[in-house]
Amino acid sequence: MQRYFMTEPYEVREHYEITGENYHHMIRVMRMEPTQQVYLVFSDRIALIAEITEVTEEAVRLKEISKEQGEKELPVNVTIACGFPKGDKLDLVIQKTTELGVHKFVAFPAKNSVVKWDHKKLVKKAERFKKIATEAAEQSHRQFAPDIVLLENKLELIDSFSAYDKILIAYEESAKTGEKSRFAQALAETKIGDSILLVFGPEGGFAPEEIEAFEKNGGILCGLGPRILRAETAPLYALSVISYQFELV
Amino acid sequence: MQRYFMTEPYEVREHYEITGENYHHMIRVMRMEPTQQVYLVFSDRIALIAEITEVTEEAVRLKEISKEQGEKELPVNVTIACGFPKGDKLDLVIQKTTELGVHKFVAFPAKNSVVKWDHKKLVKKAERFKKIATEAAEQSHRQFAPDIVLLENKLELIDSFSAYDKILIAYEESAKTGEKSRFAQALAETKIGDSILLVFGPEGGFAPEEIEAFEKNGGILCGLGPRILRAETAPLYALSVISYQFELV
Incomplete structure (x- = not known):
């Protein structure tokens, strides 16, 4: 069943109205019709099963059938921070970490990051990443799409450690x-309920002075097993393990 | 340090010679010279640190410096079997599962597999996948590259369950x-030492009759957490968890 994120918080209403991009997807792409059901997920993470009652030229009207049952979100708050990797690897990392339950995704220019993104580029990239995260969150049946934050400076990352x-x-x-x-x-x-920050380097890893700064500010250095994982694989490993540990064991 | 897979088993020798594709990579791509060191990994999974002693027009000669220390391979034998997914998703799955330690990779036509690959196509695909797996095994410092097996028929998969x-x-x-x-x-x-087969569906998942056949032949149905993972993400989740459980905990 399709899943759509709403920008407003949940309120009890007789009807919910969908317009814009979600309308386009429901009616033009999926060709939905009255009596079909979808999930509507509100900004406060409440999710409904809703049924289409009316389709007009510009809007879909739906009524609440029931609340979605079951917790879909990781019971610990995980933020992933990645040094900017090469090419479009962040597309993959953001899609996959969203599926795997990341709460917030941060990327930052590490010393060994090859790409240099100026402010304008960062704003454009952030838009693209937010779209990827929202689509992945819908597909994986999450109750919200993770925040995406692209930093212009590594110090902002270290400043956030205390949180x-x-x-x-x-x-x-x-x-x-x-x-x-x-x-x-x-x-x-x-x-349960703790917040964890996981920090990953770009290709080429962290420079010694970065490691020193991380450790000085409370970072704990960890290996992730005996095989060398690529920059884009390590975050998936860590999140999978956290899901297992807190959701399956 | 670069890593090269040899096709022959290890033998004590005064010199080891590299020709062909590995020669091309060492000399033409990496521009290596005498006294530089690399890993040589033999077909019996013995890995050496070796030093270049001589470079000719057609071969590189190396001498053994020492054996590589430390176990790089998962202590349980994991085979991953995936229903053929769409497009070139297997490229990603094979690269990532190799990094994560898979021993053998099998793909098969599931009922919901959209792609139809005939015998000729399968042979070509298998070659490509083997290359991807070998490169990923070198990069992740493994002691062997996983076998890749592409099945023409789902029954062959079920027949292998007893192994x-x-x-x-x-x-x-x-x-x-x-x-x-x-x-x-x-x-x-x-x-430790057990062999596990993990079976994953294509997009659209397994058909009821497939699930029935799997269960009848000893397959255990498992969920991998409350979020819906895409066909290419689920194998990475499972392998990461197995690595964690057997290599880090």
Whole structure:
């Protein structure tokens, strides 16, 4: 069943009206008709099963059938921060981390980031990423689409560290030296409702001065197993494990 | 440090010689010179640190410096089987599952597979996939590249079930009904050295008769959490979790 995100919070109403892009998708792309049902997800994360009652030239009207049952969101708040990788790899990372339950996605210029994005480019990229995240959130049946924040400066990332219960830095050198328990230990200490920041480098990893700054501000260096994961794979590994640990075990 | 797979098993020798594609990569692409070091990984999974002693027009000669230390391979044998997905999604799945440690990769025509590949196409695809897997295995510092098997018939997959200690079927309907413990339970029962087969559907999932045949032959239906993962994401989730469970916890 299709899923549509609404920009407003939930209110009990006789009818809900959909216009704009969602209208286009429902009527022009999916060719929906009265009596068909969809999910409507409001900005306060309340999701309804709703039935189409009327289709006009510009709007779809729907009525509430019931609330969606079941929690779809990770019970810990995970923010993923990635150093800008090459090419369009962030497209993939944002789509996949959204499916896997990320709450907020941050990208920042790391020392080894090859791409240089100016302010104008960042605004355009952020728009594109938000669209990718919203589509992935709809497809994976989430109750909200993650925030996307593109930083112009690495210091903003480090300044944000204090807002988190735990900051984990994925560090290839930790993996190479056989470090293998810090990630598991950090997760064992994490409680439902905690907020975790996971930080990943670009291709080429972090520079020593970045690692030093992260550690000085409370970051814990972790390996993610004995194989070297590419920049875009490591965040998927970490999020999958967090989902398993908090949703399946 | 670069990593090259050799087709022969390891033998103690004064010199090892590299020709062909690996030669091309070392000398033409990486412009390596004598005294530089690389990893050589033999077909019996023994890996050396080796140093270049001589470069000719057609071959590179290297001498053994030491054996590579540390286990890079998952301590359980994981085979991933995917129903043929759309487009070139298998490229991504094969690259990523190789990084994440898959031992063998199987793809098969599922009922909902949209693509139809004839024998000739399968042979060509298998070659391409093998190359992707080899490159990913080199990059992620593995001790071998996974086998790639493309089946012409789904029955061959089911016939292979008896070769595994455990067969887990990722099933969206299990996730939707809130089933959430079978995957964790199956992993808890798995011992080092066991072989596991994980089976994933194409877009659109498995047909009821496929699920029935899988279950009849010992497959266990599992959900992978409350969010709906795309066909190409679910295998990465499962492998990440297996790595975590057996390599980090």
